[in-house]
Amino acid sequence: MGLDVCGRLRSFDLNQEPECDRDTFIEESGGSIGGHEDEEADELVGAIGVDDVMKLTFDTEEEAGEFYNLYAKLSGFGIRKSNAKRDADGISRFRKWVCCCEGYRNEKWFNYEDRKREAKPITRTGCGACFRVKYDIESVKYVVTRFIMEHNHPLASEASVQHIRSHRKVSDAEYAQAKSLKLVGARICQIMKHFVIKAGGYSNVGFCIKDLYNRMDEERRKDIFNGDAEGALGFLAAKKDADDMFFYKYHVDNEGKLARLFWADSKSRADFSVFGDVLVFDTTYKTNKYRKPLVVLAGVNNHLNSTVFGCALLSDERIETYEWVLSTFVEAMKGRKPVAVMTDGDSAMRRAIKNLLPDACHRLCSWHLHRNARSNIRCEEFNNRFYNLMARKCSTLEFEDRWARLVNECGVVENEWVKKLYRRRRLWAEAYLRGHFFAGMRSTQRCEKMNAFLNEYLNEKMRLYEFVRSFDLAIAWLRHTESKAVHTSENTKPVLTTILPELEGSAAEVFTRNVFFMVRKHLNRQGLLISEGWSEDGGSRTYYYSKYGGHERSWRVDYDRSTEKLICSCMKFESKGIPCAHMFRVMVVEGMNRIPEACISKRWTKGVHCTNNGMKAFVADEQLTQMARYGTLKSSCNTMCYYASYMDDAFNDLQQMFDKHSVDLKEKWIDRGYGGDGFAMDSKVRNDRSRRTFGLLDPRVSRSKGDHKHAEAKKKRKCGHCRQATTNEHAHTKIIRTTQQFMMIIWKTVWMTRWKNHLKLVRAGATQANGEDKHLYHNHSVAVEGTQVANKEVQEKDEALLL
Numbered sequence: 001m002g003l004d005v006c007g008r009l010r011s012f013d014l015n016q017e018p019e020c021d022r023d024t025f026i027e028e029s030g031g032s033i034g035g036h037e038d039e040e041a042d043e044l045v046g047a048i049g050v051d052d053v054m055k056l057t058f059d060t061e062e063e064a065g066e067f068y069n070l071y072a073k074l075s076g077f078g079i080r081k082s083n084a085k086r087d088a089d090g091i092s093r094f095r096k097w098v099c100c101c102e103g104y105r106n107e108k109w110f111n112y113e114d115r116k117r118e119a120k121p122i123t124r125t126g127c128g129a130c131f132r133v134k135y136d137i138e139s140v141k142y143v144v145t146r147f148i149m150e151h152n153h154p155l156a157s158e159a160s161v162q163h164i165r166s167h168r169k170v171s172d173a174e175y176a177q178a179k180s181l182k183l184v185g186a187r188i189c190q191i192m193k194h195f196v197i198k199a200g201g202y203s204n205v206g207f208c209i210k211d212l213y214n215r216m217d218e219e220r221r222k223d224i225f226n227g228d229a230e231g232a233l234g235f236l237a238a239k240k241d242a243d244d245m246f247f248y249k250y251h252v253d254n255e256g257k258l259a260r261l262f263w264a265d266s267k268s269r270a271d272f273s274v275f276g277d278v279l280v281f282d283t284t285y286k287t288n289k290y291r292k293p294l295v296v297l298a299g300v301n302n303h304l305n306s307t308v309f310g311c312a313l314l315s316d317e318r319i320e321t322y323e324w325v326l327s328t329f330v331e332a333m334k335g336r337k338p339v340a341v342m343t344d345g346d347s348a349m350r351r352a353i354k355n356l357l358p359d360a361c362h363r364l365c366s367w368h369l370h371r372n373a374r375s376n377i378r379c380e381e382f383n384n385r386f387y388n389l390m391a392r393k394c395s396t397l398e399f400e401d402r403w404a405r406l407v408n409e410c411g412v413v414e415n416e417w418v419k420k421l422y423r424r425r426r427l428w429a430e431a432y433l434r435g436h437f438f439a440g441m442r443s444t445q446r447c448e449k450m451n452a453f454l455n456e457y458l459n460e461k462m463r464l465y466e467f468v469r470s471f472d473l474a475i476a477w478l479r480h481t482e483s484k485a486v487h488t489s490e491n492t493k494p495v496l497t498t499i500l501p502e503l504e505g506s507a508a509e510v511f512t513r514n515v516f517f518m519v520r521k522h523l524n525r526q527g528l529l530i531s532e533g534w535s536e537d538g539g540s541r542t543y544y545y546s547k548y549g550g551h552e553r554s555w556r557v558d559y560d561r562s563t564e565k566l567i568c569s570c571m572k573f574e575s576k577g578i579p580c581a582h583m584f585r586v587m588v589v590e591g592m593n594r595i596p597e598a599c600i601s602k603r604w605t606k607g608v609h610c611t612n613n614g615m616k617a618f619v620a621d622e623q624l625t626q627m628a629r630y631g632t633l634k635s636s637c638n639t640m641c642y643y644a645s646y647m648d649d650a651f652n653d654l655q656q657m658f659d660k661h662s663v664d665l666k667e668k669w670i671d672r673g674y675g676g677d678g679f680a681m682d683s684k685v686r687n688d689r690s691r692r693t694f695g696l697l698d699p700r701v702s703r704s705k706g707d708h709k710h711a712e713a714k715k716k717r718k719c720g721h722c723r724q725a726t727t728n729e730h731a732h733t734k735i736i737r738t739t740q741q742f743m744m745i746i747w748k749t750v751w752m753t754r755w756k757n758h759l760k761l762v763r764a765g766a767t768q769a770n771g772e773d774k775h776l777y778h779n780h781s782v783a784v785e786g787t788q789v790a791n792k793e794v795q796e797k798d799e800a801l802l803l
Contacts, residue, residue: 048071050147050149053131053144053147054144054147055144056143056144057136057139057141057142057143057144058133058141058142059141059142060142061092061095061133061142063142064095064131064133064142064144065079065081065095065097068097068131069097069166069167072099072166072167073161073164073166073167075155076155076156076157076158076160076161077099077100077101077127077129077151077155077156077164078099078100078156078164078165078166078167079097079098079099079100079131079166080097080098080100080102080165080166081095081096081097082096082097082098082102082130083096084096091135092135093134093135094132094133094134094135094145095132095133095142096130096131096132096146097130097131097132098127098129098130098131099127099128099129099130099151100123100164100165100166101123101124101125101126101127101151101152101153102124102126102127102128102129102130103124103126104124104125104126105122105124125152125153126152127151127152127153128148128150128152129148129149129150129151130146130147130148131144131146131147131148132144132145132146132147133145159203162202162203162206162208163208167206168206168207168208168211169206169207169211170206170207170211170212170215171206174195174206174207175215175216175219178191178195178212178215178216179216179219181194182216183469183470183473184473185456185457188209188212188213188216189209191212192205192209192212195212220463220466223465227696227697227698228463228464228465228698229257229258229464229694229696229697229698229699230694230696231463231464231465232258232261232463232464232465232467232468233248233250233258233261233694233696234694235465235468235469236248236263236468239265239472243265243266244266245265245266245269245270246263246264246265246266247263247264247265247269247332248261248262248263248264249261249262249263249328249331249332250262250694250696251324252696253315253700255697255700256695256696256697257696257697257698257699257700258464258696258697258698258699259315259699260312260313260314260315260321260324260325261312261313261464262310262311262312262313262325262328262329262332263310263311263312263468264309264310264311264329264332265475267479268307268308268309268310269309269332269333269334271299271301271307271308271309272299272309272310272333272336273333273336274301274302274603274608275299275300275301275302275307275603276299276309276333276336276338277299277338277339277340277437277439277603278299278300278338278339278340278341278342278437278438278439278441279297279298279299279309279338279340279341279342279360280297280298280299280341280342280343280441280444280446280447281295281296281297281298281341281343281349281447282295282296282343282344282444282447282448282451283295283314283317283346284296284451284454284455286455286459286460287454287455287458287459287460287462287467288313288458288460288462288463288464288467289460289461289462289463289464289701290464290698290699290700290701290702291460291701291702291703292313292314292315292699292702293313293314293316293317293702294311294312294313294314294454294458295311295312295313295314295325296308296311296447296450296451296454297309297310297311297312297325297329298446298447298450299338299439300439300440300441300446301482302512302515302603302604302605302606302608303482303485303486303489303512303513303514303515304512304514304515304518305478305481305482305485305514306446306449306450306478307478307482308450308475308478309329309333310329310332311471312325312328312329313464313467314702315699315700315702316702316703317346317348318348319348319351319352319355321348322348322349322351322352322353323352323355323356325352326352326353326356326357327356330356337357337359337360338357338360339360339361339437340360340361340362340363340436340437340438341353341357341360341361341362341363342362342363342364342365342438342441342443342444343362343364343365343444344364344365344368344444345364345365345368345369345372350362361433361436361438362427363427363428363433363436363438363442364424364427364428365442365443365444365445366387366390366391366428366442366443367443367444367445368443368444369390369421369428370383370386370387370390372417373386373387373421376415376417377410377412377415377417377418379410379411379412381409381410382406382410382412385406385410386406389402389403389406389429390428390429390430391430391442392430392431393430393431393434393570393571394430394431395431396431396432398431399425399429399431399432403422403425407422430442433575434571434574434575435571435574435575436574436575437574437575437576437577438575438576439576439577439603440518440575440576440577453474453478454471454474456474457470457471457473457474458470458471458474464698464699485512485513485514488513489512489513489606490606490607492513493508494508494513494516494517496508497520498520498523498524499527500523500584500588502593502594503523503584503587503588503592503593503594503595504520504523506593506594506595507519507520507523507595510595510600510605510606511578511600511604511605511606512604512605512606515578515604518578519578519579522572522578522579522580522581522584523581523584525581525584526581526582526584526585526588528547528548528581529545529546529547529548529581529582529585530545530546530547530548531543531544531545531589532544532545532546532554539560539561539562540558540559540560540561541558541559541561542556542557542558542559543556543557543559543582543585543586543589544556544557545557545582545585555568555569555570555582556568556569557569557582557583557585557586559586559590563598564596564597564598564599565596565598565599566579566583566586566587566596566598566599568580568582568583570582573599573601577601577603577604578601578604579595579599583599640654641654
């Protein structure tokens with residue numbers, strides 16, 4: 001009967017994985033995996049005797065510990081490990097477990113004098129209950145050598161057992177699920193509520209929220225057991241192993257600490273090979289624990305979506321640092337450099353671009369310039385006219401004339417900031433930047449949006465290892481949105497709405513959907529143009545157009561019939577890469593039913609990624625594959641578990657099948673080297689990182705321009721009487737404030753009383769209302785005068801005290 005009772009006892013725990021005596025456990029439990037009543041559990045525990053337990057054998061020490069812990073849980077007490085002995089090979093020769101109330105607290109903790117907080121409650125009572133096993137060489141099993149059942153303390157009730165430490169544990173599967181939820185931004189308190197709902201109550205979860213916090217922190221420390229910088233570089237090295245085109249580079253300071261880090265995956269490098277003509281980069285802050293500025297180098301793809309070419313973590317924002325970023329970026333892109341660069345106007349960035357990218361056309365962000373103008377020039381007229389002039393498409397002569405009138409009429413000719421702004425006009429004026437391709441961008445708004453998006457995944461408390469993983473998840477979401485745009489362009493067709501279906505249909509076939517909508521606007525505008533004549537010279541024609549209702553401006557379009565090339569004086573095609581309304585007007589006049597190849601920029605077309613200059617496509621790493629498999633299997637079991645939960649026999653059969661296969665799969669899991677603790681793939685990745693070290697120390701906390709925590713404190717206000725730093729509790733401030741408040745209360749009381757009396761007289765039809773008004777005004781004047789006299793007396797007393 002002993003083995004049968006013990007086998008049924010093991011079947012009671014719904015949160016533990018059955019480990020000990022697997023065959024006996026499955027066969028002798030009679031299929032009773034769950035659904036027992038409390039009375040039956042008490043009956044089974046009461047039926048177990050010392051002789052029954054002494055006959056048990058276990059394959060491993062862990063199986064023996066799990067059995068005793070399960071017995072303790074159903075009985076109402078907790079256990080902990082006691083003494084043990086191991087041989088030279090590390091095999092445990094014997095192991096002893098005791099009741100959690102065994103022993104007594106040290107006397108020094110009772111006589112502790114300098115106590116800062118309340119002492120912990122006493123839990124030790126000298127209980128002698130224990131369980132001891134010994135390794136038997138002949139049978140190669142662990143046999144029970146001692147088992148004491150008696151306790152000298154009351155056993156815990158069913159409601160209290162869940163709070164005993166030995167019965168609270170976050171399993172590997174639960175940690176895997178919690179980690180997946182944590183990666184998508186769920187907080188630990190929310191994850192705990194998810195487990196509670198799934199288990200049907202807090203008592204059925206098997207752990208408390210503190211255990212979940214501890215497990216997450218424990219696994220987090222394991223990730224960076226060699227150091228935070230080592231963990232981050234180990235993650236990037238694992239990405240390099242899975243993706244041959246992954247690139248990363250780092251720089252170490254004089255103390256051996258990580259100073260700068262740059263990385264870009266194969267998708268980023270492939271995107272730059274196609275869309276790298278325009279580069280936008282900006283710096284954002286508060287994304288990691290070390291306050292390192294994050295530089296995101298981005299651009300725009302053929303769907304008008306932002307794409308990331310690379311990113312870097314910096315130690316500072318000096319010229320040398322930005323030069324390192326740009327040189328490393330060019331190295332990662334196999335020597336290719338961008339044609340145009342856009343920044344927010346930072347002086348260190350500007351000089352680094354001038355030194356490393358001398359041939360690139362540099363443009364300053366119009367939004368930052370307008371904001372700086374509003375903060376430096378307190379003239380609304382100047383700010384509005386400056387913004388319009390900055391975006392005006394005109395000749396350089398017209399720009400110079402308008403600028404001279406602007407500064408003279410607004411009276412800012414001698415302003416130093418305005419002079420400095422004018423000297424840099426070639427970096428921001430559209431009149432000087434016309435004809436340079438910027439993909440339609442005039443500001444670093446894409447970087448600002450990118451920074452706002454990344455802030456949803458990053459925070460200032462993240463370590464480097466967590467930072468690189470969260471950044472990778474954010475980039476994955478950006479690329480998911482890009483794949484949706486690809487699907488829309490390739491598998492759907494837009495509705496044609498213009499009166500030129502041939503040209504509109506040609507644009508829909510060639511351009512991506514978002515670019516097509518932009519092109520269609522110019523196709524609609526061609527109907528507003530009025531012909532001012534044309535001329536012909538050999539095989540080319542020149543057309544002149546003006547806008548309906550606006551003859552002050554005209555445009556010239558040159559058309560070469562042999563090559564079907566169109567060149568417009570507005571330079572929209574050179575600046576944005578799309579045909580303008582003037583070109584479309586010439587196409588209509590020439591009777592074209594399709595857009596000429598010379599008027600199509602390849603970067604805006606569909607399928608441009610088919611040619612990626614040998615760059616390898618993105619390869620998902622092994623850990624993401626494992627997590628995807630875990631989520632798929634978990635979702636597949638949901639339907640089966642839902643229907644089985646309504647029927648006792650189906651529940652028992654399914655639970656028995658889960659128990660059997662869980663044991664088999666865990667044995668394979670351990671045999672294949674994934675480890676015996678923690679998340680499966682995490683254990684393997686940790687082992688890989690433990691074998692490779694980079695010899696780096698964790699970085700120091702940086703002090704950057706955007707770090708407001710290190711900003712100088714504001715000057716404290718001073719007292720108007722003693723000129724010393726003052727607060728709300730300062731003596732003079734307190735006296736004056738109290739006196740003023742007291743006199744204000746008196747004045748309000750008098751005023752309201754007289755006013756109420758006046759209303760009563762008016763309503764009663766009194767004839768002396770005018771006299772009462774005069775009397776009321778006289779009292780009001782007296783009250784105000786009294787307040788002023790009181791304040792003056794307080795001030796004189798304060799001055800006398802100071803003297």
